[in-house]
Amino acid sequence: MVNPQMVMYEEEFHRIQTVVDRLVRDANAKVVFIVDKNGQLIAAAGDIDNVDTTSLASLTAGNIAATGGMAKLLKEQEFATQFHEGEKANIHIQLVGNRVILVVIFDTKSSLGLVRLRVKKATEELTRIFATLVTKAQEPGADTPFAEITDEDIDNLFND
Amino acid sequence: MSFINYMAREINCKLVYYGPGLCGKTTNLQYIYERTNPEHKGKMISLATETERTLFFDFLPLSLGEIRGFKTRFHLYTVPGQVFYDASRKLILKGVDGVIFVADSQIERTEANEESLENLRTNLADQGYSLDKLPFVIQYNKRDLPNVAAVDELRQMLNKTNVPDFEAMARTGMGVFDTLKAVAKLVLTELKKGGRQ
Numbered sequence: 001m002v003n004p005q006m007v008m009y010e011e012e013f014h015r016i017q018t019v020v021d022r023l024v025r026d027a028n029a030k031v032v033f034i035v036d037k038n039g040q041l042i043a044a045a046g047d048i049d050n051v052d053t054t055s056l057a058s059l060t061a062g063n064i065a066a067t068g069g070m071a072k073l074l075k076e077q078e079f080a081t082q083f084h085e086g087e088k089a090n091i092h093i094q095l096v097g098n099r100v101i102l103v104v105i106f107d108t109k110s111s112l113g114l115v116r117l118r119v120k121k122a123t124e125e126l127t128r129i130f131a132t133l134v135t136k137a138q139e140p141g142a143d144t145p146f147a148e149i150t151d152e153d154i155d156n157l158f159n160d
Numbered sequence: 161m162s163f164i165n166y167m168a169r170e171i172n173c174k175l176v177y178y179g180p181g182l183c184g185k186t187t188n189l190q191y192i193y194e195r196t197n198p199e200h201k202g203k204m205i206s207l208a209t210e211t212e213r214t215l216f217f218d219f220l221p222l223s224l225g226e227i228r229g230f231k232t233r234f235h236l237y238t239v240p241g242q243v244f245y246d247a248s249r250k251l252i253l254k255g256v257d258g259v260i261f262v263a264d265s266q267i268e269r270t271e272a273n274e275e276s277l278e279n280l281r282t283n284l285a286d287q288g289y290s291l292d293k294l295p296f297v298i299q300y301n302k303r304d305l306p307n308v309a310a311v312d313e314l315r316q317m318l319n320k321t322n323v324p325d326f327e328a329m330a331r332t333g334m335g336v337f338d339t340l341k342a343v344a345k346l347v348l349t350e351l352k353k354g355g356r357q
Contacts, residue, residue: 005354058205
């Protein structure tokens with residue numbers, strides 16, 4: 001299938017959320033989130049009420065896409081890690097299993113060394129979870145709930 | 161690549177506005193942004209040059225309401241239209257669920273339209289997509305300008321596969337939501353088909 005859907009199930013979501021919640025604590029981070037390579041936010045933890053995670057998600061994906069494009073030109077597979085240092089906030093971006101992006105935002109309460117260490121551990125766990133997710137979504141019978149929708153349902157969406 | 165989240169009961173889709181430089185892709189998004197209730201939209205992001213030409217992309221998240229208990233969210237992107245930004249255009253097409261081709265109706269932009277449509281086909285093919293299989297609509301923009309080609313002519317040149325097409329004046333908003341609704345419908349219909357496979 002040219003256009004495979006990414007699917008998130010409850011069980012895997014909880015496992016991912018657990019990893020993300022723990023990473024916020026272990027890395028002393030402000031915010032941690034996971035985005036797919038197309039910019040869709042998958043999970044977030046930490047002080048998320050004060051950041052626009054939707055915008056950050058799309059910009060992160062754009063950033064990774066641009067860096068990936070540069071890598072290709074240099075005959076590199078990917079640049080899997082990026083770090084941006086600001087005056088108050090820093091962003092650590094890590095590609096996980098070439099599928100999703102793990103973003104850690106932190107300030108002076110943490111350090112790059114600590115973040116890298118914790119991200120490494122979380123990346124291993126997340127790689128396993130997302131591999132399960134992909135297998136699960138490809139199993140026969142993994143129907144979308146949309147098989148049942150009618151043309152009327154779709155029309156109703158646009159009636160207001 | 162749509163993203164179905166059973167946990168959040170959400171379905172996310174990516175739409176891309178494509179077309180030659182200055183055809184009005186960003187203007188489409190700006191109009192949608194202005195006319196959408198705050199609770200249905202996120203922030204619009206424009207990565208543009210100092211002269212307000214799109215450098216990388218514009219981004220606008222929209223939520224259209226619920227379908228069978230699932231929130232439908234659409235992420236709208238534009239590409240930079242200028243020819244030399246081709247590498248960026250390719251990146252933005254990754255994971256696209258539906259494409260809107262915005263054509264500039266002015267006679268002098270005929271060639272630019274054809275070139276951009278061809279470029280869209282090539283760039284999609286590079287990602288393993290075929291334009292003929294994707295939800296795809298065409299918008300003939302700038303109908304309010306004096307030197308425009310007839311719609312039939314534009315149709316003959318650009319809409320050989322007879323996809324839904326719309327006349328528009330993105331600055332005033334005419335045709336903007338019709339175009340968006342048409343492609344969103346096609347994307348949802350495609351999802352429905354996907355569920356049956």
